[in-house]
Amino acid sequence: MSSPFKHPKSGIYTHRKGVPKRLVPIIGKAVFKQSLNTKDLREAKSLIIPLLADVDNQIRLAELQLTDDSSQELSLRDCQF
Numbered sequence: 865m866s867s868p869f870k871h872p873k874s875g876i877y878t879h880r881k882g883v884p885k886r887l888v889p890i891i892g893k894a895v896f897k898q899s900l901n902t903k904d905l906r907e908a909k910s911l912i913i914p915l916l917a918d919v920d921n922q923i924r925l926a927e928l929q930l931t932d933d934s935s936q937e938l939s940l941r942d943c944q945f
Contacts, residue, residue, distance in 0.1 A: 866916065868900055868908035876901065877908035879915050883923065890926040 868877035877900040888894050896919045900911045 866912070868905065868912050870905075875903045877903070877905065877911075879912050879919075881916070881919050883926075887923060887926040887930065890929050891922065896922075 866879070866881055869880055870877050879896070879898050879900060881896045883891050883894055883896065885894075898915060900908045900915075902908050902911065
């Protein structure tokens with residue numbers, strides 16, 4: 865699990881997670897980055913959990929596209945970005 869990163873000047877926590885190189889053409893970016901809009905570490909740690917789940921889900925879907933495995937069933941939630 866990645867940790868929140870504190871911006872050195874503003875003190876606001878952000879979330880960053882790299883995208884595997886083979887998936888960059890599918891996802892369209894090399895890094896997922898989003899502000900957590902808080903200066904409190906405890907709050908940042910709780911806010912990062914759903915973001916990590918969403919990023920992991922997007923990476924998993926991109927891997928499915930890469931392998932073109934049509935035997936996998938996707939739910940409606942999986943298809944929403």
